[in-house]
Amino acid sequence: MSKPVQxxxxxxxxxxxxxxxxxxxxxxxxxxxxxxxxxxxxxxxKIAGKLGVETTIVMFGDKISExxxxxxxxGADRVIxxxxxxxxxxxxxxxxxxxxxxxxxxxxxxxxxxxxxRGREMAPYVANVLGTxxxxxxxxFDVDEATRDVLQIRPPFGATMLAHIKTPKHRPQMATVRxxxxxxxxxxxxxxxxxxxxxxxxxxxxxxxxVSSQEVKKDEVAIEKAHxxxxxxxxxxxxxxFKLVEELAYALGGVVAGSRKAVDAGWVTHERQVxxxxxxxxxxxxxxxxxxxxxxxxxxxxxxxxxxxxxxxPDAPVFESADYCILGDYxxxxxxxxxxxxxxxxxxxxxxxxxxxxxxxPS
Amino acid sequence: MPINIIVGVKWVPNTTVVNVDSxxxxxxxxxxxSIINPHxxxxxxxxxRLKEKYGGAVTAVAMSPPxxxxxxxxxxxxxxxxxxxxxxxxxxxxxxxxxxxxxxxxVEMLFPVDLLIFxxxxxxxxxxxxxxxxxxxxxxxxxxxVTDAQVMEDNHRLRVERSLERQTEIYDLPMPCTTVVxxxxxxxxxxxxxxxxxxxxxxxxxxxTNEVLxxxxxxxxxRGSPTVVSRxxxxxxxxxxxxxxxxxxxxxxxxxxxxxxxxxxxIA
Numbered sequence: 001m002s003k004p005v006q007x008x009x010x011x012x013x014x015x016x017x018x019x020x021x022x023x024x025x026x027x028x029x030x031x032x033x034x035x036x037x038x039x040x041x042x043x044x045x046k047i048a049g050k051l052g053v054e055t056t057i058v059m060f061g062d063k064i065s066e067x068x069x070x071x072x073x074x075g076a077d078r079v080i081x082x083x084x085x086x087x088x089x090x091x092x093x094x095x096x097x098x099x100x101x102x103x104x105x106x107x108x109x110x111x112x113x114x115x116x117x118r119g120r121e122m123a124p125y126v127a128n129v130l131g132t133x134x135x136x137x138x139x140x141f142d143v144d145e146a147t148r149d150v151l152q153i154r155p156p157f158g159a160t161m162l163a164h165i166k167t168p169k170h171r172p173q174m175a176t177v178r179x180x181x182x183x184x185x186x187x188x189x190x191x192x193x194x195x196x197x198x199x200x201x202x203x204x205x206x207x208x209x210x211v212s213s214q215e216v217k218k219d220e221v222a223i224e225k226a227h228x229x230x231x232x233x234x235x236x237x238x239x240x241x242f243k244l245v246e247e248l249a250y251a252l253g254g255v256v257a258g259s260r261k262a263v264d265a266g267w268v269t270h271e272r273q274v275x276x277x278x279x280x281x282x283x284x285x286x287x288x289x290x291x292x293x294x295x296x297x298x299x300x301x302x303x304x305x306x307x308x309x310x311x312x313x314p315d316a317p318v319f320e321s322a323d324y325c326i327l328g329d330y331x332x333x334x335x336x337x338x339x340x341x342x343x344x345x346x347x348x349x350x351x352x353x354x355x356x357x358x359x360x361x362p363s
Numbered sequence: 364m365p366i367n368i369i370v371g372v373k374w375v376p377n378t379t380v381v382n383v384d385s386x387x388x389x390x391x392x393x394x395x396x397s398i399i400n401p402h403x404x405x406x407x408x409x410x411x412r413l414k415e416k417y418g419g420a421v422t423a424v425a426m427s428p429p430x431x432x433x434x435x436x437x438x439x440x441x442x443x444x445x446x447x448x449x450x451x452x453x454x455x456x457x458x459x460x461x462x463x464x465x466x467x468x469x470v471e472m473l474f475p476v477d478l479l480i481f482x483x484x485x486x487x488x489x490x491x492x493x494x495x496x497x498x499x500x501x502x503x504x505x506x507x508x509v510t511d512a513q514v515m516e517d518n519h520r521l522r523v524e525r526s527l528e529r530q531t532e533i534y535d536l537p538m539p540c541t542t543v544v545x546x547x548x549x550x551x552x553x554x555x556x557x558x559x560x561x562x563x564x565x566x567x568x569x570x571x572t573n574e575v576l577x578x579x580x581x582x583x584x585x586r587g588s589p590t591v592v593s594r595x596x597x598x599x600x601x602x603x604x605x606x607x608x609x610x611x612x613x614x615x616x617x618x619x620x621x622x623x624x625x626x627x628x629x630i631a
Contacts, residue, residue, distance in 0.1 A: 092495065092505065092506070092507070093498075093499075093504060093505070116528065117507070117508055117527050117528055118527065120491045120507070121491075121495060121506075121507040121508070121543075122495070123495075124459065124490075124491070124492040124493075124494075124495040124496050124499075125495040125496070125498065125499045125505075127460070127496075128460065128463065128495070128496045128499035128500065129499055131589075132460075132589050133458055133459075133460050133588065133589030133590035134459070134460070134492065134590070135590060136459075136488075136489065136490035136491060136492060137489060137490070151593065152590075155598060156487065156488045156489065159598055160597065160598060161595045161596065161597060161598060162595065162596050162597075162598050162599075163592050163594075163595045164592070164593045164594050164595070164596070165590050165591065165592055165593065166590065166591060166593050167589050167590050167591075168591060169589065170589035207504045207536075207537060208504045208506065208534050208535060208536045208537070208540070209534065209535045210532060210533070210534055211522065211533040211534060211535055212532065212533045213530050213531075213532045213533075214530060214531050214532070215529060215530055216526075216529055216530060216531060228630075263547075270546070270547050271528070276489065277484070277486075277489065277546075284630050285625065285630045295598065298601075299598065302601050305628075305630075306625070306628050306630060307603060308621060308625075310610075319605065319607065320600070320603070320605065321600070321601065321603055322603055322605065323603050323604040323605070323606065323624075324604070324606055324608070324620075324621055324624050324625075325605060325606065325607045325608065326607075326608050326610045326617045326620075326621060327607065327608070327609045327610060327611060328609070328610035328611045328614060328617060329611070329614075332610075332614040333610050333614050333617055333618065335614075336610075336614040336615045336617065336618035337618040337621060337622065339615075339618070340615070340618040340619055340622055341622065344622070
């Protein structure tokens with residue numbers, strides 16, 4: 001049997017009045033700053049402007065100093081770098097403890113972490129060690145200038161509601177932010193700054209061990225990056241039916257996505273799932289086929305420029321969230337669209353050529 | 364080597380239609396049918412498979428209103444050995460910080476424990492917080508998005524496989540530790556009649572109120588929560604054109620209409 005645990009003491013809580021500024025933790029893995037971390041500069045700059053404070057990016061890892069100018073190009077006021085060989089491997093509590101120490105030194109009033117899988121894993125640990133609250137997967141922010149409280153806006157309860165959450169007494173306020181909801185700020189390479197190299201941080205030895213890490217080879221276009229998405233739902237009815245979704249995607253030079261039900265049925269992989277429990281996408285064109293259009297699903301396509309829907313059910317809620325609605329059987333409508341595209345030799349967007357049919361389906 | 368496993372589960376409203384108390388901003392549970400959070404069933408299945416392989420016991424713990432008893436009975440029906448329902452007015456309306464504190468205290472009372480298991484997220488609030496937060500209170504290591512695990516018998520470590528956006532990774536964790544199980548990692552087993560009968564006959568669901576846990580109530584429930592919901596508003600809809608074409612009898616015309624429209628939009 002395992003030995004009893006040693007509990008941590010009740011955390012020392014930072015005082016509200018001593019905390020100023022906005023801090024963003026920027027993920028640096030594989031020799032790059034994660035773009036979704038830099039997207040956070042967009043809401044952060046807005047909040048910092050209202051509060052009259054600076055935005056600081058903190059980044060840590062091993063041999064990442066050459067990345068440290070990058071956040072300045074996107075508008076960061078300050079960059080703090082922790083470059084330590086002991087940070088060569090990410091462990092949630094080891095990286096988390098580094099962020100805890102930086103927060104205790106810098107005393108920001110708000111800490112934002114991109115809601116990547118690692119970010120969602122690490123950030124709640126950090127908040128707990130700091131004895132403060134955290135809001136997950138935020139899609140918006142607002143500021144109550146009188147109290148300096150940041151309203152952290154997120155979609156719980158199946159995305160039908162937006163909850164405005166605040167942390168009135170505890171500091172820092174903490175939030176993870178949903179990737180791809182905020183635009184990356186415009187890049188200005190001439191914008192430079194002086195990087196603060198932090199050397200006084202202790203990195204504890206990890207209690208767990210990474211035995212191996214394998215890159216999953218992915219040569220298809222990720223749905224977050226695609227300009228055209230053809231997405232199938234429960235109404236497709238079978239794996240065979242999904243081949244038609246593939247074919248239309250290919251004809252349009254786009255890629256395949258799916259609803260939660262299509263993922264649950266095994267017709268499309270989880271990483272291609274659109275919606276609240278999947279991904280937020282922002283294509284020029286989103287075609288929903290056989291998707292009823294639950295609030296959870298349509299929450300993921302709010303940023304799509306044009307939405308088309310094909311459904312057999314005249315009362316499908318998806319028609320309320322689409323620009324072009326075709327009532328009918330997808331088995332007849334989709335082949336007609338594919339024929340029409342081939343007949344008229346419509347040009348496909350050049351950057352979406354890569355996916356021949358069959359590639360995105362689970363094997 | 365037998366292992367003692369605790370699975371944390373949540374009793375959640377089974378509907379997308381929810382009502383929110385406009386004064387407190389918290390969820391109104393009355394009148395909404397509830398279920399065990401589906402992603403927690405993956406955690407239960409994960410625990411049961413480990414128990415079948417290595418021996419030991421699986422305890423399911425829920426912090427929920429009293430009605431969650433039937434949910435825990437369902438888990439006994441799946442094969443869980445023991446169900447503990449933590450329920451007290453003093454724990455109500457807690458955020459994840461205050462919830463994790465109570466859960467950690469309950470886990471402490473259930474020691475010795477080798478492995479804590481949580482589902483990836485709940486369908487009602489989708490935070491993914493609790494696994495990391497409970498681990499932080501107990502000062503034990505944790506890993507998320509776990510798809511497989513095996514006990515390394517020689518040195519009392521757990522070897523887990525997990526997947527991230529672009530990697531699959533293998534970790535060794537000393538026990539006790541926490542694994543947060545990936546949503547798609549397994550298919551939860553159905554309830555068997557035999558186990559269901561066991562649940563009815565033995566009534567093994569234990570009810571733990573704060574008389575059992577004896578926690579300072581300024582650290583639990585709404586009072587112990589750093590975050591508060593200041594208000595909830597319906598998600599504003601995105602303006603869309605909502606132009607309809609009935610293509611039931613005219614698929615070719617529907618296709619032409621769509622492609623014409625898209626080319627006018629400057630797409631296709």
